Amino acid sequence: MADSLYSRLGGYDGIAMFATSLVGQAGKDEVLSRFWTDRSEDSISRERQLLINYLVKETGGQMYYTGRDMALSQVRIPSIVSY
Ligand code: HEM
Secondary structure (H helix, E strand, O other), X not given: OOXXXXXXXXXXXXXXXXXXXXXXXXXXXXXXXXXXXXXXXXXXXXXXXXXXXXXXXXXXXXXXXXXXXXXXXXXXXXXXXXX
């Protein structure tokens, strides 16, 4: 049987590295950085950990995602960011 996507991404450590890098880059992006400005370190750490948990769960790893669903947590994003 083929490895799960979770395994192919490097398991928990690979996904944690990816999520940390992604949030770091988004925080420096000209358009997106506003979402990470004037927020506490604790709030940003919580969000990063929720992103890791979400990605682990969705790719086949053994974590339980306790955050809000995507439609709710990203509700402001589509109207502000033009893709
Ligand atoms: C342009 C792209 C994105 C922007 C600007 C963005 C922005 C944000 C912001 C500002 C929050 C914090 C909301 C709050 O504390 O009220 C958040 C939460 C979150 N985002 Fe995103 N996001 C983006 C894309 C994504 C994607 C693609 C995923 C998943 C693959 C994701 C997963 C999450 C998760 C799991 C949370 C935590 C939910 C919770 O607080 O319960 N985000 N995002």
